[in-house]
Amino acid sequence: MEVTWLYIMAFMFIMYAILDGFDFGAGMIHLFLAKNEKESMLIKRSIGPFWDGNEVWLVASGGLLFMAFPKLYASFFSGFYLPLMMVLWLIMGRGISLELRNQLDNQIWKALWDKIFGISSLLLALIFGTAFGNVLRGVNLGGVENGVSLYEPHFFFAPLWTDFAHSENPGVIDWFSLFVGVIAVLVLIVHGGNWVLLKIESPFKKRVRKFTFIIALIVLMLMVISFFIVPTVRPTIYDNFSNSKLLLLIPFVSVVALILSAIFQKMERELAAFLSSSLFIAGMFISAVVSIYPAVLPSTNNVNPDLTIFNTSTSSYGLNIGLTWWIVGILLISGYTFMVHWMYRGKIADDANIYKQYH
Numbered sequence: 001m002e003v004t005w006l007y008i009m010a011f012m013f014i015m016y017a018i019l020d021g022f023d024f025g026a027g028m029i030h031l032f033l034a035k036n037e038k039e040s041m042l043i044k045r046s047i048g049p050f051w052d053g054n055e056v057w058l059v060a061s062g063g064l065l066f067m068a069f070p071k072l073y074a075s076f077f078s079g080f081y082l083p084l085m086m087v088l089w090l091i092m093g094r095g096i097s098l099e100l101r102n103q104l105d106n107q108i109w110k111a112l113w114d115k116i117f118g119i120s121s122l123l124l125a126l127i128f129g130t131a132f133g134n135v136l137r138g139v140n141l142g143g144v145e146n147g148v149s150l151y152e153p154h155f156f157f158a159p160l161w162t163d164f165a166h167s168e169n170p171g172v173i174d175w176f177s178l179f180v181g182v183i184a185v186l187v188l189i190v191h192g193g194n195w196v197l198l199k200i201e202s203p204f205k206k207r208v209r210k211f212t213f214i215i216a217l218i219v220l221m222l223m224v225i226s227f228f229i230v231p232t233v234r235p236t237i238y239d240n241f242s243n244s245k246l247l248l249l250i251p252f253v254s255v256v257a258l259i260l261s262a263i264f265q266k267m268e269r270e271l272a273a274f275l276s277s278s279l280f281i282a283g284m285f286i287s288a289v290v291s292i293y294p295a296v297l298p299s300t301n302n303v304n305p306d307l308t309i310f311n312t313s314t315s316s317y318g319l320n321i322g323l324t325w326w327i328v329g330i331l332l333i334s335g336y337t338f339m340v341h342w343m344y345r346g347k348i349a350d351d352a353n354i355y356k357q358y359h
Helices: 002-033 037-047 056-068 070-079 081-100 107-137 175-199 204-233 239-243 245-267 270-292 316-343
Strands: 295-297
Touching (some): 002 175, 002 204, 037 175, 175 245, 239 270, 245 270
16 A cells, blocks of 8 residues: 555656646746746746646645655655745745736836746745755765764754765755756756747747757756766665666656657647656656655665655555545546646737736
8 A cells, every 4th residue: 555655646746746847937937038028928827827726736745745654744844844944935935926916017016026936936946856856865864973863763854055065964955956956947947838838829939949949958968967977876776777677668758758848849849848848757756766666765874774655654544544535636636627727728829918917
């Protein structure tokens, strides 16, 4: 049952990364490319009906993590307390900026909230990416110093940064987690660009397409580099792939999906490009889960063991009951997501109505 719940949690986080990921990406596209009111409103209207519903997947994922793997939840939320508080404020910043931006017809007021919207999107992508890097790298479980645990084996405290070097007690931000964070930012720019291209009809698309294509090429280069960098931080990262060569198809398909995303952009096949970047995000997340399995939060010391799906899960009774209610919940959230995307299907035209508030 623990493995089943690992599949469920992976699915929930992947859906959040894909759905809210295009929101973050659109925000960063707005930050870098939107030069006037028309372009700004095009981007905001492309995500307007969706962004708040997409965040339901994050709330649901957190609730399920607490239910299925309470020890992991407690460890993760206490160890990354400061970054998670930053995430909370940045999520509020994005929402407030979208709601307040058009309350006053004043260019300084609008410019302020536009910057908050774009910068919040960028920092959220960066923080989530560095958190992902921390999971790949591992954390100092138990707060071990000189071979002695300072607190319980499943707890840790990660300062925001230390000396940026890989050590037994790394900070949330070091050279490796920052590298992963930058990749996450660029991936979501590509994904968000694909979404904007899919939803708008405007000459503005030319600049978005060119910018997104360049970023996609940079991501491809960084992904190739990452395949050589990750083992220097976690030498056992490829052991599961070595034990089952069939698993190598997952990262292979992911990289192919990234390449196809860039190709489809050039061909102006917008839906195919968006689906390709979605597949890339899903594939790389699954690759990461496979690479550290059965661990879900590795330890950087030799004193305390990794947190795994087996030593952090709740009872079998709880997992079985939770599965029943998850089926009910996933039908509701999936139905809502489908309904919203169906209601707001189609493109947003580049016309005078673009100045209407996105919601």
